[in-house]
Amino acid sequence: MERFCIITNREKDGSMEITGRIADFILKRGGSIYLTRGGCREDGTHYTEVEDIPINTQCALVLGGDGTILQAAQDLAKFDFPIFGINLGTLGFLAENEMAE
Numbered sequence: 001m002e003r004f005c006i007i008t009n010r011e012k013d014g015s016m017e018i019t020g021r022i023a024d025f026i027l028k029r030g031g032s033i034y035l036t037r038g039g040c041r042e043d044g045t046h047y048t049e050v051e052d053i054p055i056n057t058q059c060a061l062v063l064g065g066d067g068t069i070l071q072a073a074q075d076l077a078k079f080d081f082p083i084f085g086i087n088l089g090t091l092g093f094l095a096e097n098e099m100a101e
Contacts, residue, residue: 001031001058001059002030002031002032002058003031003032003033003034003054003056003057003058003059004026004031004032004033004034004057004058004059004060004061005033005034005035005036005053005054005057005059005060005061006019006022006023006033006034006035006036006060006061006063007036007038007048007060007061007062007063007064007068007072008035008036008063008064009046009063009064009065009067009068009088010038012063012064012065012068012088012089013063013064013088018063018088019035019063022061022063022086023035034052034053034054034057036048036049036050036052036053037049037052045071046068046071047071047075048071048072048075048076050075050076050078050079053076053079057079057081058081059081059082059083059084060072060076060079060081060082060083060084061084061086062083062084062085062086063086063088064085064086064087064088064089065087065088065089066089068085069083069085
């Protein structure tokens with residue numbers, strides 16, 4: 001895979017340090033990334049703006065916890081690419097990997 005979008009829970013990676021490290025890793029190996037934007041609705045739920053995700057994206061990397069992964073899965077339902085979760089919280093059941101991995 002070469003083309004990724006990255007969805008980050010900015011409450012768990014406020015400085016975007018972890019996101020930046022992952023982005024650098026991909027870019028140094030010839031890949032491309034799209035960093036998504038997101039927001040918070042009036043009811044407090046979060047969302048990912050998916051309208052600008054390139055159609056040739058091959059995988060979404062979701063940095064956060066189970067809630068971030070579940071929200072990303074809902075927001076990305078119309079796309080046909082896998083979601084790879086990276087847990088930035090204390091306990092994650094849905095994440096493929098912990099950050100240390």
